[in-house]
Amino acid sequence: MIGIYVNRTDLFMEAPLNQPTPAPTGDADVVREPLTSDGPIDFTLIELLFFSYREFTADADMLLERYHFGRAHHRVLHFVNRDPGMTIADLLDLLQITKQSLSRVLRQLIEGGFVTQQAGTDDRRQRHLYPTPAGRALTLELSRAQVRLIEAAKKASVASHEGFDIASVAEFLFQMAMESGSTRRWYKKQGIGGKACYDPG
Structure with missing residues (x-):
């Protein structure tokens, strides 16, 4: 099994679908009762968050695919556009990822003309990140795709509950x-x- 670490919240595992698994030796090795929200864990809320996040990212994911980008690229674009001039160290701290994880994503964004980096005026060793016009345009397009879902959910909530x-x-x-x-x-x-x-x- 190969783990591809893209971001703290994006861990994709690859494994052959036909890979055999050990056969259970008896009924004691099989759990047949479903997890329910009757106990201390609210699985309903967990699933509401899971599926809403999936839909929240779906349209943006399709846009990112045009550029062969993923959600890690989206996060970098988002925060660099929200805070132009932020340092690589700032971004690493905010996203809570390793420098190695960021370097590939950042390199692709720079090579694609979406982000540029400049040396600091006080400390030339620091690298400050700025969006390019193309990076700003793509970020706005991605954000509009997500806002459409939020607005639709707000309207549906108002219609069904007489308020949001x-x-x-x-x-x-x-x-x-x-x-x-x-x-x-x-x-x-x-x-x-x-x-x-x-x-x-």
């Missing part, structure tokens, strides 16, 4: 990522505060 509490959704997503120090720093820098971003009060 985006502030509560934002707070839920905000709290899910708060364990990461790099994420907290990013939220602070960008003024992202979960429910506070949408609460008029």
Whole structure:
């Protein structure tokens, strides 16, 4: 089995589909009862997150395929466009990946003309990343594809529940990522505060 590490959340495993597995020796080796949400784990919410994320990335994935890019390329493009001039060290810290994992993705984006890097004025050893016009255009196209799904979900929610509490959704997503120090720093820098971003009060 070969693991291809693209990003912390993108681990693709390759293995022959016809690879034999050891036959169970008896019924004691087979679990037949499904996992349910009756216990301490809410599998319903896990699956809601799983399938919503799959749909959230689906249209963007198809756009990325035109360039032979993947979600790791998308993440780099997104954050470099959100914070032009960020250093490679900043990006590594934010994405929580290794330099080796980033180098291939970044090289492809630079060679494709979507991102450029410049030496720092104070420290020439630092490399600052900037989007090119092509990189900005692609990032906007990817974001529009994802926003369309969000807007459709908001409209469906309003129609079925006579209202859509985006502030509560934002707070839920905000709290899910708060364990990461790099994420907290990013939220602070960008003024992202979960429910506070949408609460008029």
